[in-house]
Amino acid sequence: MTPVARRQRVPVALLVPAGLGLLFLVLPLVGLLVRAPWTTLPRRLTEPGVLTALRLSLETASAATLLCVALGVPLAWLLARVRFPGRRLVRALVTVPLVLPPVVGGVALLLVFGRRGLLGSWLDDAFGVTLPFTTAGVVLAEAFVAMPFLVIAVEGALRAADPRYEEAAATLGAGRWTTFTRVTLPLVAPGVAAGAVLCWARALGEFGATITFAGNYPGRTQTMPLAVYLALETDPQAAIVLSLILLVVSVAILAGLRDRWVGTS
Secondary structure (H helix, E strand, O other), X not given: OOHHXXXXXXXXXXXXXXXXXXXXXXXXXXXXXHOOOHHXXXXXXXXXXXXXXXXXXXXXXXXXXXXXXHHHHHHHHHHHHOOOOOXXXXXXXXXXXXXXXXXXXXXXXXXXXXXXXXXXXXXXXXXXXXXXXXXXXXXXXXXXXXXXXXXXXXXXXXXXXXXXXXXXXXXXXXXXHHHHHHHHHHHHHHHHHHHHHHHHHHHHOXXXXXXXXOOOOOOOOOOHHHHXXXXXXXXHXXXXXXXXXXXXXXXXXXXXXXXXXXXXX
């Protein structure tokens, strides 16, 4: 028996729970597709409320991703390339938003950036800037929960990159900034792109921190997930349509990034 044939024989004790696990994850998505109002879908997709929430979601998720790239790529480089005391603690703190309940993240943002927060009161007094319950607050909340995805992806790419190219650039007289922009970034560009896409998808689907920190105001802070939550109380069919849009985006992104995760087709 060839090694390939041996690998294809899956024990029943593993196959059954694996199949049940797959059904557990897929059946809710199937229910969403079955219950979708396909006959009225085109009309519902063009309703003003849907288009407004979709536009706001795309804009804020894109802005949050740009913020995460600007701050997260240098942070990932620091964690991957520089040895300093407390690096493990910093890495743990960076990943906290992954396990922190989003609502708790929203409360934490209020305590820092609210009008009476640690920084919010100073921003209000010095510059007249108010972040909570604004579109900028949505961007901030989405960036808070999404940045760990980018940092983890870029740090992994940096650790996998061959440091000899950076060392060669340094021996040729290139400064650290030149080496970073001309050598390091091109080397890890696929990791940065993958991290940015994951970051954007997470920001697009953010709910808890957004509704806590930015509220749910149509046209200003009501993103697609918040619109789904509101529609469930008044128009369940509209909630299904909005959920379908988010599902399509999520599946497209995950399918596009599949090879970067598993390394096979």
